[in-house]
Amino acid sequence: MAATLKEVAKHAGVSTSAVSRTFTPGASVSDKMRRRVEKAARELGYSPNLLARSLTTRRTKLIGLVSNNFHNPIFLQVFDLFTRGLQARGLRPLLVNLSDETDPESSIRMLRQYSVDGVIVASSTLLPGFAKAFRDAGVPVVHSFGRYSSSPEIHVVGIDNVECGRMAARELVNRGYKKVGFLGGPDTATSTQDRFTGFKEEINLHPEIDFKYSFSAAYSFDAGRDEMTRLLERSPQEAYFCGDDILSIGALTALKLANLSAPQDIGIIGLNDMEMARWENIDLTTIRQPVNEIINSSIELITAMLDDPERYPESRLFPCRVIERGTLRPLV
Amino acid sequence: MAATLKEVAKHAGVSTSAVSRTFTPGASVSDKMRRRVEKAARELGYSPNLLARSLTTRRTKLIGLVSNNFHNPIFLQVFDLFTRGLQARGLRPLLVNLSDETDPESSIRMLRQYSVDGVIVASSTLLPGFAKAFRDAGVPVVHSFGRYSSSPEIHVVGIDNVECGRMAARELVNRGYKKVGFLGGPDTATSTQDRFTGFKEEINLHPEIDFKYSFSAAYSFDAGRDEMTRLLERSPQEAYFCGDDILSIGALTALKLANLSAPQDIGIIGLNDMEMARWENIDLTTIRQPVNEIINSSIELITAMLDDPERYPESRLFPCRVIERGTLRPLV
DNA sequence: TTAATTTTTGCAACCGGTTGCAAAAATTAA
DNA sequence: TTAATTTTTGCAACCGGTTGCAAAAATTAA
Numbered sequence: 066m067a068a069t070l071k072e073v074a075k076h077a078g079v080s081t082s083a084v085s086r087t088f089t090p091g092a093s094v095s096d097k098m099r100r101r102v103e104k105a106a107r108e109l110g111y112s113p114n115l116l117a118r119s120l121t122t123r124r125t126k127l128i129g130l131v132s133n134n135f136h137n138p139i140f141l142q143v144f145d146l147f148t149r150g151l152q153a154r155g156l157r158p159l160l161v162n163l164s165d166e167t168d169p170e171s172s173i174r175m176l177r178q179y180s181v182d183g184v185i186v187a188s189s190t191l192l193p194g195f196a197k198a199f200r201d202a203g204v205p206v207v208h209s210f211g212r213y214s215s216s217p218e219i220h221v222v223g224i225d226n227v228e229c230g231r232m233a234a235r236e237l238v239n240r241g242y243k244k245v246g247f248l249g250g251p252d253t254a255t256s257t258q259d260r261f262t263g264f265k266e267e268i269n270l271h272p273e274i275d276f277k278y279s280f281s282a283a284y285s286f287d288a289g290r291d292e293m294t295r296l297l298e299r300s301p302q303e304a305y306f307c308g309d310d311i312l313s314i315g316a317l318t319a320l321k322l323a324n325l326s327a328p329q330d331i332g333i334i335g336l337n338d339m340e341m342a343r344w345e346n347i348d349l350t351t352i353r354q355p356v357n358e359i360i361n362s363s364i365e366l367i368t369a370m371l372d373d374p375e376r377y378p379e380s381r382l383f384p385c386r387v388i389e390r391g392t393l394r395p396l397v
Numbered sequence: 398m399a400a401t402l403k404e405v406a407k408h409a410g411v412s413t414s415a416v417s418r419t420f421t422p423g424a425s426v427s428d429k430m431r432r433r434v435e436k437a438a439r440e441l442g443y444s445p446n447l448l449a450r451s452l453t454t455r456r457t458k459l460i461g462l463v464s465n466n467f468h469n470p471i472f473l474q475v476f477d478l479f480t481r482g483l484q485a486r487g488l489r490p491l492l493v494n495l496s497d498e499t500d501p502e503s504s505i506r507m508l509r510q511y512s513v514d515g516v517i518v519a520s521s522t523l524l525p526g527f528a529k530a531f532r533d534a535g536v537p538v539v540h541s542f543g544r545y546s547s548s549p550e551i552h553v554v555g556i557d558n559v560e561c562g563r564m565a566a567r568e569l570v571n572r573g574y575k576k577v578g579f580l581g582g583p584d585t586a587t588s589t590q591d592r593f594t595g596f597k598e599e600i601n602l603h604p605e606i607d608f609k610y611s612f613s614a615a616y617s618f619d620a621g622r623d624e625m626t627r628l629l630e631r632s633p634q635e636a637y638f639c640g641d642d643i644l645s646i647g648a649l650t651a652l653k654l655a656n657l658s659a660p661q662d663i664g665i666i667g668l669n670d671m672e673m674a675r676w677e678n679i680d681l682t683t684i685r686q687p688v689n690e691i692i693n694s695s696i697e698l699i700t701a702m703l704d705d706p707e708r709y710p711e712s713r714l715f716p717c718r719v720i721e722r723g724t725l726r727p728l729v
Numbered sequence: 730t731t732a733a734t735t736t737t738t739g740c741a742a743c744c745g746g747t748t749g750c751a752a753a754a755a756t757t758a759a
Numbered sequence: 760t761t762a763a764t765t766t767t768t769g770c771a772a773c774c775g776g777t778t779g780c781a782a783a784a785a786t787t788a789a
Contacts (some may be wrong), residue, residue, distance in 0.1 A: 067509060067747085071746090079769090080769045081771080082748080082769060083767090086747090086767095086768090089748095091769085093766070095755090095766080098768080100755060110726065110756095112743085114745055115746095116452070116511065119448060120449055120747085120775060121747040130492070135474075135476060135477030141467055141470060142467070144467060144473075144773085145467030149497060152497075157507075158492045159489055159491045160462070160482060160491075160492045161484075162477065163594060164748080165484075175489075177399060178444055179447055179448065180446060190782085265543070282656065286672075290677070308742095314676075314783070317678065319538050322677055344618055344646075345654055346649065346650040346653055346679075358533070364636070401775060401776085404777060411739090412738065412778080414739060414740080414778080415737090415739080415774095415778095417778085419777095421774085424737090425737060425738085427736080427737060427738090428783095430738080445776070446756075446776065447743090447776095453744045453776065572770090731788100733789085734786080734787070735784100735787080736783105737782105737783080739781095739782085739783095740781090741780095742777105743779105744775105744777080745774105747772105747777070748773085749772090751768105751769095752767105752769085752770095754766080754767070754768105755766065756764080757764070758762085758763070758764085759760100759762075759763085
């Protein structure tokens with residue numbers, strides 16, 4: 066169906082090299098030749114087969130976009146920004162859903178079989194083995210939303226979750242809460258662990274404050290609602306730092322179901338500042354994670370690694386900040 | 398870095414054909430040869446380059462997954478199900494974000510350059526030219542969530558939006574609403590047009606009922622909230638069929654901001670039954686679109702087209718049904 | 730045992746491109 | 760004008776695989 070380079074060459078009465086060079090930026094072709102080839106190509110509706118080209122250039126412009134999180138609404142925005150950013154640079158995302166996957170090897174094999182130029186792992190809850198296994202396979206890899214200190218050998222772009230934990234704690238302290246809680250995501254996620262560490266550290270600077278904590282089953286609405294419901298059955302704290310926004314929204318709903326509300330009865334602060342957080346029916350005070358910047362930086366980094374695969378690994382951390390809305394009481 | 402077939406052949410002391418056959422299901426190889434090759438392959442960590450293979454087999458197992466909707470949360474579920482379903486069949490989604498794209502040609506050229514085996518267009522708001530342009534390029538294409546009658550030449554899997562409109566209307570009529578409204582999505586979307594047609598048709602069977610309609614700027618929270626806010630400034634109807642769930646949630650929020658609520662003051666029925674609709678803080682009565690079935694069917698259809706590209710085009714429609722929750726008053 | 734048949738294997742051409750090298754053409758210098 | 764230099768072009772080998780065909784090997788039949 067589609068015309069091949071050979072057909073274009075024949076139709077234009079030139080060598081295949083000439084056609085190839087016409088479609089290779091920077092190659093040596095005279096204007097006359099270029100016009101001649103372009104005319105033939107146009108007439109035949111030719112455009113080069115990128116997969117065949119990749120055999121000799123060793124560049125597919127395919128980037129594996131790997132995630133295990135297809136439930137948290139923030140990831141729709143993540144996919145949107147990644148696909149647009151990659152497309153704008155002429156790269157193509159091969160989307161890999163790791164949700165069902167237990168064995169990293171098979172995903173890695175698959176991505177190598179497709180000769181992806183690089184891999185972006187977009188996940189904060191990924192098992193530590195995954196990202197490393199990709200790197201060991203010799204494929205450039207960037208871990209977006211990953212833990213910055215987890216391994217000095219792999220590129221990470223994300224936030225300082227420990228500092229976010231501290232930030233949340235300071236926010237609660239500054240607002241005069243005396244009994245505070247940490248309602249975390251799953252305790253297996255490094256993001257949860259780091260946020261917990263920072264939060265606890267900062268709270269411990271204030272011995273007069275009563276501190277409790279628990280973890281929920283997932284970063285999900287249901288998990289947040291269920292955990293908060295459980296907490297309300299005992300004697301709840303005055304305010305909670307929830308693992309992320311979606312947990313926060315679940316927790317807020319649990320309050321509502323118990324005829325309580327934030328910030329009147331219990332204060333809530335989340336993390337992410339996903340789009341829904343600003344919806345007036347939610348109006349969540351939260352810590353903003355600069356998703357846009359993290360994604361752009363991840364793309365820049367993977368692009369740089371395409372040119373220099375041996376590039377020295379780095380961590381890129383972006384500062385977060387509190388977005389004040391309506392679920393914490395005012396500063397005292 | 399990665400071992401090639403030639404290296405495996407040399408290492409095993411056999412021809413390249415033998416190696417190739419070992420990795421080609423159904424090819425003629427003796428057990429002895431197979432074991433020998435597999436051993437060599439294992440020792441060299443070889444797995445075949447799918448892109449090189451595709452040159453002769455003319456199958457890349459790449460499927461273009463094209464969408465222009467990266468904002469409606471329902472699409473996260475859509476991407477999740479598509480990627481899992483495709484992966485389970487050994488196919489790989491090349492994700493294409495059409496949000497910035499005005500010209501279908503360039504996306505089509507790109508997908509052809511990557512020799513995708515087929516294209517799934519997942520969108521209800523796609524400009525009509527897009528899906529057709531893909532098909533004209535000779536690539537198997539399935540339009541998921543598309544309009545079933547728009548063109549008999551292209552495969553469509555979706556719902557009967559006209560019937561959904563009727564269904565929503567019947568639901569409002571049966572609950573005794575006398576003044577009803579259609580708060581649609583953008584009127585350029587075929588889904589909006591069809592839902593409107595059905596809704597109006599059914600309402601017109603009841604001349605005693607007062608009917609008004611308007612369209613919002615997008616299928617989005619903000620658009621729903623803004624449009625409902627606007628409606629509340631005049632004299633609103635007693636109940637509205639909103640274009641989809643995300644518009645409904647926006648509309649419900651507008652009610653709340655005006656100190657009104659559903660169903661006490663105004664009734665709301667949505668369409669989609671996205672995950673959020675069942676959240677207790679939303680509790681939206683809506684029409685369930687069987688997303689899972691639509692996606693599985695789309696994948697089956699594209700798979701079938703890979704074997705028979707000339708397959709006669711068909712429309713697959715799945716019935717919807719009302720999910721009663723808390724935003725319409727009870728049946729009279 | 731040998732002949733006929735079936736299965737396995739390797740050769741060589743091919744899929745659709747790129748690229749180093751040398752020859753040819755065009756340009757510049759003398 | 761001719762010689763020297765630069766630019767353009769085509770040849771042929773290559774990227775990593777598959778596959779039709781014929782020869783070789785293994786199996787079955789006589």
